[in-house]
Structure formats: structure tokens, C-alpha cells
Amino acid sequence: MVKNLSKKERQKVLQKKIRENPFLIDRELAEIFDVSIQTIRLDRLELNIPEVRKRTKNLAKQAYSKVKSISGCEIIGKLVDIELNNSGISILETNEDMVLEKTKIVRGHHIFAQANSLAVAILDIDAALTGSAKTKFKRPVYVGERLIAEATVNNIRGDKFRVKVKTRVNQEEVFSGKFLVFSGEKLSKEGH
Amino acid sequence: MVKNLSKKERQKVLQKKIRENPFLIDRELAEIFDVSIQTIRLDRLELNIPEVRKRTKNLAKQAYSKVKSISGCEIIGKLVDIELNNSGISILETNEDMVLEKTKIVRGHHIFAQANSLAVAILDIDAALTGSAKTKFKRPVYVGERLIAEATVNNIRGDKFRVKVKTRVNQEEVFSGKFLVFSGEKLSKEGH
DNA sequence: GGTTAAGTTAGTACTAGGTCTTAATACTAG
DNA sequence: CTAGTATTAAGACCTAGTACTAACTTAACC
Numbered sequence: 001m002v003k004n005l006s007k008k009e010r011q012k013v014l015q016k017k018i019r020e021n022p023f024l025i026d027r028e029l030a031e032i033f034d035v036s037i038q039t040i041r042l043d044r045l046e047l048n049i050p051e052v053r054k055r056t057k058n059l060a061k062q063a064y065s066k067v068k069s070i071s072g073c074e075i076i077g078k079l080v081d082i083e084l085n086n087s088g089i090s091i092l093e094t095n096e097d098m099v100l101e102k103t104k105i106v107r108g109h110h111i112f113a114q115a116n117s118l119a120v121a122i123l124d125i126d127a128a129l130t131g132s133a134k135t136k137f138k139r140p141v142y143v144g145e146r147l148i149a150e151a152t153v154n155n156i157r158g159d160k161f162r163v164k165v166k167t168r169v170n171q172e173e174v175f176s177g178k179f180l181v182f183s184g185e186k187l188s189k190e191g192h
Numbered sequence: 193m194v195k196n197l198s199k200k201e202r203q204k205v206l207q208k209k210i211r212e213n214p215f216l217i218d219r220e221l222a223e224i225f226d227v228s229i230q231t232i233r234l235d236r237l238e239l240n241i242p243e244v245r246k247r248t249k250n251l252a253k254q255a256y257s258k259v260k261s262i263s264g265c266e267i268i269g270k271l272v273d274i275e276l277n278n279s280g281i282s283i284l285e286t287n288e289d290m291v292l293e294k295t296k297i298v299r300g301h302h303i304f305a306q307a308n309s310l311a312v313a314i315l316d317i318d319a320a321l322t323g324s325a326k327t328k329f330k331r332p333v334y335v336g337e338r339l340i341a342e343a344t345v346n347n348i349r350g351d352k353f354r355v356k357v358k359t360r361v362n363q364e365e366v367f368s369g370k371f372l373v374f375s376g377e378k379l380s381k382e383g384h
Numbered sequence: 385g386g387t388t389a390a391g392t393t394a395g396t397a398c399t400a401g402g403t404c405t406t407a408a409t410a411c412t413a414g
Numbered sequence: 415c416t417a418g419t420a421t422t423a424a425g426a427c428c429t430a431g432t433a434c435t436a437a438c439t440t441a442a443c444c
Contacts, residue, residue: 007420023249025401036422041402051402053245053429060251061215107312108322109305116301129332130300136324199391217430228393233432243431245400 003034010035011043022055077114077149079121085153088122090114092147099143106141111175115165118151119179123161128181131160135177145169159183195226202227203235214247271313277345277353280314282306284339291335298333303367307357310343311371315353320373323352327369337361351375 002013010033017032018024026044030037044051050058077092098110112135120128141147148168155162159182167175194205202225209224210216218236222229236243242250274280284306290298304327312320333339340360347354351374359367 023253027401038422039420042421053401056252057215057248060248103319105319105321107308108325109301109308112304112308112325113301116299116304120299129297130329132326132328133300133304134324134326137322140321219430230393230395231391234392237432245430 002032005033007043011047014040014043015047015049018049018055022059023052025052077117077147079118082122084122084124085156086122087150087152088118089151090118090121090149092149094141094143094145094147096143103140104143106143106145106147108137111137111141111147111167112177114147114149115151115167115175115177116179118149119163119165119177119181122151122153122163123181123183125161125183128161128183131180131182133177133179135175137175139172139174141169141174147174149175194224197225199235203239206232206235207239207241210241210247214251215244217244271310274314276314276316277348278314279342279344280310281343282310282313282341284341286333286335286337286339288335295332296335298335298337300329303329303333303339303359304369306339306341307343307359307367307369308371310341311355311357311369311373314343314345314355315373315375317353317375320353320375323372323374325369325371327367329367331364331366333361333366339366341367 002010005013014029014033017029024032026037026040029040033040043049049055077090080089080091082088092110092114094106094110098106112133115135116130116133120130146169149165150168151163151165153161153163161181161183163179163181165175165177165179166173194202197205206221206225209221216224218229218232221232225232235241241247271280271282284302286298286302290302304325307327308322308325312322338361341357342360343355343357345353345355353373353375355371355373357367357369357371358365
């Protein structure tokens with residue numbers, strides 16, 4: 001509860017609260033500020049904040065926009081171009097969270113994760129499993145560099161897919177990997 | 193419009209349609225299949241598909257909980273035993289955040305990340321860089337399983353280290369990888 | 385043919401979380 | 415005292431549903 005604020009103060013805090021938790025409904029907000037629901041609605045009107053259902057819908061749309069067969073947050077990097085079972089491109093902006101502390105070099109597993117994610121995402125199968133991977137890290141990647149990974153499906157035999165991924169920074173190859181991916185549909189249905 | 197399907201066929205296509213576009217409301221679905229809204233609702237009931245607002249809310253929540261993924265922590269897994277330049281063990285408890293949505297199978301790059309982290313951590317050098325990695329994922333890992341990775345340094349030659357990592361769940365091998373790691377001290381001091 | 389069951393449609397009552405409008409208060413400054 | 419701002423309240427309406435009951439259609443079986 002945040003009582004006895006002026007209108008301006010309340011509206012400021014309101015914006016913050018909604019930013020922090022966009023799932024709050026008007027009734028809950030009214031309780032937080034100890035005002036009536038109507039007041040909250042007037043505030044939202046003045047601040048141009050849509051109702052909770054539109055807020056969450058927008059959030060969901062943002063998250064959903066690009067990807068189909070796999071949900072957005074499961075992918076490392078942004079998928080920018082996909083032809084299912086054929087090829088795809090993913091872009092990953094590197095940041096401080098990805099580096100070794102002492103250097104400014106991006107840790108290998110982030111580069112691997114982008115490539116692996118991409119290899120799995122371009123396949124038109126429900127449950128893809130990485131079977132093996134041969135990878136080469138050709139030169140260190142530094143913070144801030146933009147990783148562009150390009151995957152191509154080389155070969156499909158039954159439930160086995162061979163996918164090759166090349167990752168570049170400004171045309172320069174920094175990583176390459178060959179992934180053998182399985183369609184794990186049977187396995188997943190066994191439920192372990 | 194997809195007309196004249198049997199109930200089973202319709203329900204199958206319905207699931208697919210909603211997976212492809214979770215924002216479809218019952219009325220739109222009814223138009224797609226040329227059946228009444230009630231039929232769509234019975235289908236959803238049987239298939240356990242929630243209403244559009246719950247679907248989008250869930251999507252939004254997923255997206256909002258954010259990609260914890262593998263960034264943030266320097267080391268993936270807990271180091272429990274280390275002999276520098278010789279061997280080390282790391283334990284990683286798998287959880288819901290690490291799996292593919294549709295299955296309960298841990299995504300490959302988490303297993304890789306643990307192994308890679310360990311391979312780098314056991315070396316007594318300031319800046320370790322993964323040069324290449326050959327990896328095999330021997331069987332799927334399910335949520336909740338505890339990954340125990342064991343690394344041994346096989347060979348040191350100048351600034352090149354060969355590290356082998358085996359990851360097990362209850363003694364059973366689930367992953368193995370050979371990492372070629374470089375001491376990147378010179379590179380890192382160049383500052384790029 | 386008659387009966388049973390499955391599948392489909394229709395209709396009603398009710399819900400949450402709103403919108404939009406009008407109207408009544410309370411408080412405060414000039 | 416009054417004008418203006420802030421707040422609250424009341425009511426009609428909306429969307430996208432749930433839950434339930436009832437009727438109708440169709441094919442399958444004996």
C-alpha cells in the first residue's frame with residue numbers, strides 16, 4: 001500500500017508499478033494506492049496506458065512475433081530469416097554478461113548456444129535433440145561484436161539431420177560447427 | 193476455410209492453428225472450420241486448450257520472466273573439486289528453464305556450457321579461450337537430473353591445452369567432449 | 385424400421401475486466 | 415462564496431469467454 005500521494009506522484013508510481021508488473025488489474029492497483037478503481041482508470045486514460053488485457057497481449061505479440069515452431073525465449077539470438085529444413089540466420093548482440101571477467105572475450109558457450117539454437121530452430125520437427133557437435137572457434141569474439149550465424153541443412157536421413165553453422169563478425173568467420181540433430185519425438189513421448 | 197473435416201481431423205488442425213497463432217479467438221476459429229462457436233469450445237475443452245486471454249497471458253508471462261538462459265553467472269554448474277591443470281568436477285542441477293517447451297529434455301547448449309565452463313576453469317591461466325570442441329550427446333537429459341561433469345587435462349603444449357570432459361547422470365554417460373583451449377593472454381591484452 | 389450414441393448447434397445465465405458517459409461529492413485557492 | 419480540480423459513484427455496454435441445458439442431425443447397429 002502506498003497511501004496519500006498527490007495525483008502527480010501517484011501517476012508516476014503507477015507507471016513504474018505497471019512497468020514492473022504489467023499483469024496488475026485495475027482493482028489491484030486501486031488497492032495498492034488506496035483509491036477507487038475509477039481513479040486508476042482516469043490515471044490510465046491520462047497516461048495512455050491500455051487495459052491489462054491489451055498490455056499482456058502486446059507483450060505476448062512482441063515475444064511471439066518472429067518464431068513459429070519454438071517459443072521466442074528459447075532461442076539464443078534473434079532469428080531473422082528462416083526457411084524450414086533448409087537454412088536460417090540468427091543475430092546475437094554480445095554484451096558484458098557474456099564475457100570472461102578479466103578479458104573482454106565472449107565465452108565460447110554463448111557462441112555455441114546461438115549456433116545450437118539456430119540448428120534446432122530451422123528444423124521442422126517438434127522435439128529436436130542435439131546428438132553431436134564438432135565445433136571450431138576460429139578467433140576470439142569481443143564484447144559488442146555482432147554475431148551472425150548462418151545455418152544450412154546438409155542432409156536429412158530419417159530422423160537424423162546434419163546442420164552446418166557458420167558464425168561471422170563482419171564477414172570474418174569466428175566459429176563453425178557441424179551438428180547432428182535427432183528428431184526426438186518418440187523419446188519425448190515415452191515421457192522418460 | 194477448412195471445411196468438412198471429421199472431429200478428429202478438425203481437432204488436430206485446431207491444435208496446429210492455435211500453436212501457429214495463439215491469438216485466434218473462438219469466432220475466428222469457427223469461421224476457419226465452418227462450424228459453430230460451440231463446437232470450437234467443445235474442442236478446446238476436450239483438448240485442454242485455454243481461452244485466448246489465458247493463452248496470451250501465459251505467453252506474455254513466459255516472455256516476461258526473461259531469458260535467464262546462461263548469461264549472468266560466470267560458471268555454469270558448481271565446481272566441487274579442482275586440481276589446477278589436472279582435473280575437476282562440476283555439478284549442475286537441471287531445471288525447467290533449461291528445457292525445450294514441448295518435451296522435458298534439457299537443451300544441448302546447457303550441457304555444453306557446463307562442460308566448457310569446467311574445461312576453462314580447471315586451467316591455471318588468466319584468459320582461456322575455447323579453440324575447438326568435439327562433443328557427443330549420448331542420451332537426452334531430462335529435467336531434474338543432476339549433471340556431474342568430470343574434466344581431465346590430457347595434454348599441455350605451450351599455450352594449447354587439451355581437456356576431456358565426461359558428463360554423467362547417475363554413473364550413466366550422457367555427454368562427452370574434447371576441448372582444445374588456448375591461453376589467450378596475448379590476445380586479450382591487445383584489447384582488440 | 386426403430387433405437388442408440390455421437391456429434392453438432394442453439395440458447396440462457398453468468399463472469400472478469402474492462403469502456404464510456406453522466407452525475408454527485410470533497411477540497412482548495414482566490 | 416464560488417470556480418476549478420480531484421475523486422468517487424452509478425449505469426449501460428462490450429468482449430471473449432464459462433457452464434449448463436436442450437434440441438436437432440446423422441450414421442451405425444440389431
